[in-house]
Amino acid sequence: MKKIVLLLLFGPCVATAQDDLLSELGTSSAEETVYTLATFKGTRLGNGHTIETTGAGALDFLFEHRFGAINDGIYEMFGLDAAYVRLGLDYGITNKLSVSINRNSRDKTMDGYLKYRLLRQHKGGTNLPVSVTILAGAAYKLSPKNNADISPEFKNIDRMAYTGQMLIARKFTPSFSFQLMPTLIHKNIVEEYEKNDQFALGMGGRIKLTKSVALTMEYYHNFSAPDNDQLPETRKQYDSFALGIDIETGGHVFQLLMTNAIGLTERAFVAETTDNFFAGDIHLGFNVSRTFQLKRDK
Amino acid sequence: MGLAVMRRGICQRTFTPGIIVLADDSWCIGLLNVMIKFPTVIFLLTALSISALGQKYVVEKSSVSFYSEAAIEDIYAENTRTPGIFNEASGDIAFSIPIKAFQFKKSLMQEHFNEKYLESDKYPKSTFQGKVNGFLNTAAGIQSVKATGKLTIHGVTKEVEIPGTIEFDGGKLTMKTKFIVKLEDYNVKIPQLMWKNIAEQVEVTVDFTFKPQ
Structure with missing residues (x-):
């Protein structure tokens, strides 16, 4: 017993040295909130968005490209002869708010959006298991040129469509992230078999293979899609699906994709996709993003 | 009885x-x-x-920054949230740098630093624990000292010897040092595509102000 008592009395002398100093620090900083970084590599998952926004003062130039369908055959060089392009600029006003303007070759659509990071996943002092970003977008079809080409009653405002989206994501591990995207789309004018307001739910995620390469998947189910049984083959609508590989090199993110969607606005890929991925209507595509830091002050 | x-x-x-x-x-x-x-x-x-025998000092204000010059762009980041503790009698010192608190001018660089190089999810902190040799708590003014101990970065621990200065004015204690860290020593790998962008070594500047605990 004497030995125990002695140990109790003098043991601490030895232990108070370096190990204790470091552990004293450990307890004081354990309560600090740590935000989750880089749930996804870029602002796009496949065709649609991720919760990520462009950093404050940074300008992201996004070049998106979709080829024709692989099953168009050798005459179309398996789709490589056709191209649908979207050129976009996305600017981070703050680390939470970004604004964007884009041009799509499909239907000569101009589109823009505001994206705001509402909540960020964090742990430490308080815990929040998910990140939430909200997005409000609008798209304007410039094609065809004259309203009268569509119908005598057609007005400019009928060319508009709107998107409201909530992006909810969790980075489960450094290499696995998952995202849910409830999406509302309003089209000012629709075909008689379509609804003006459409609701879709997207889901997707990424698995990191190396520090710079990741596999991605994105799927949107449109709950308001028209009944394909009533429609001719060319008008049947399908859920959009995309499989991709993200390759990141410094300021660039390259995303190589296989998808059945050729439109790059929410209205087009969620509610106007007429190709069926699982029937072989697969388009190769890529998104290339290059970020330029315009403003250095944080 | x-x-x-x-x-x-x-x-x-x-x-x-x-x-x-x-x-x-x-x-x-x-x-x-x-x-x-x-x-x-x-x-x-x-x-x-x-x-109570040895007066302990804790970090009141801290600045840990690093700088590297590379072909394409210089890299600089600063961290002002480093807790540290120093026992002036024994010379024992420890500090623990939260990696995610390094602030870069470019948000993308900050992301890459955390995600690809320091892997802050896996290794959230860099630590130093060791001893400051040559410090006299009776002498006023700036003294040159040498710290020896274990520096842990990116999960790799190395024995290091870091020269620096301490200024002691009774109440407050200021510690300053500048040293070179070779990325290779700490298993920080630079992808082939990025090598031009990042230097192989960085200069670390540490500036701590301590107050009695």
Whole structure:
């Protein structure tokens, strides 16, 4: 017993040295909130968005490209002869708010959006298991040129469509992230078999293979899609699906994709996709993003 | 009576005699019981009394920054949230740098630093624990000292020797140092595509102001 008592009395002398100093620090900083970084590599998952926004003062130039369908055959060089392009600029006003303007070759659509990071996943002092970003977008079809080409009653405002989206994501591990995207789309004018307001739910995620390469998947189910049984083959609508590989090199993110969607606005890929991925209507595509830091002050 | 004396005898050998002799038997045995049942209490009490021997200083203001010059762009980041502790009597020192608190001018660079190079999810902190040699708490003004100890970055621990200065004015203590860290030593890998963008070594500048704990 004497030995125990002695140990109790003098043991601490030895232990108070370096190990204790470091552990004293450990307890004081354990309560600090740590935000989750880089749930996804870029602002796009496949065709649609991720919760990520462009950093404050940074300008992201996004070049998106979709080829024709692989099953168009050798005459179309398996789709490589056709191209649908979207050129976009996305600017981070703050680390939470970004604004964007884009041009799509499909239907000569101009589109823009505001994206705001509402909540960020964090742990430490308080815990929040998910990140939430909200997005409000609008798209304007410039094609065809004259309203009268569509119908005598057609007005400019009928060319508009709107998107409201909530992006909810969790980075489960450094290499696995998952995202849910409830999406509302309003089209000012629709075909008689379509609804003006459409609701879709997207889901997707990424698995990191190396520090710079990741596999991605994105799927949107449109709950308001028209009944394909009533429609001719060319008008049947399908859920959009995309499989991709993200390759990141410094300021660039390259995303190589296989998808059945050729439109790059929410209205087009969620509610106007007429190709069926699982029937072989697969388009190769890529998104290339290059970020330029315009403003250095944080 | 003889029995009582014997009991006292046990206590006297384990405790400071003078007090125990005056005390009642049950008190003495009671305390012994407490010591056996709650060793942590004793541990804490002793630890406290020992730490009072050497005045401890904690970091009040900290700046840990690094700078590297590379072909395409210079890289600079600063961290002002580093807790640290210094025992001026023994020279023992420890600090723990939260990697995610490094602020870069470019948000994308900050992301890459955390995600690809330092892997802050896996290794959230860099630490140093060691001893400052050559510090005299009686001398005023700036003194040159040398710190030796273990520097841990990116999960890799290396024995290092870092020269620096300490300025001591009784109440406050300022510690400054500048040293080179080779990324390779700490297993920080640079992808082939990025090598032009990132230097192989960085210059770390540390500036701590301590106050008594």
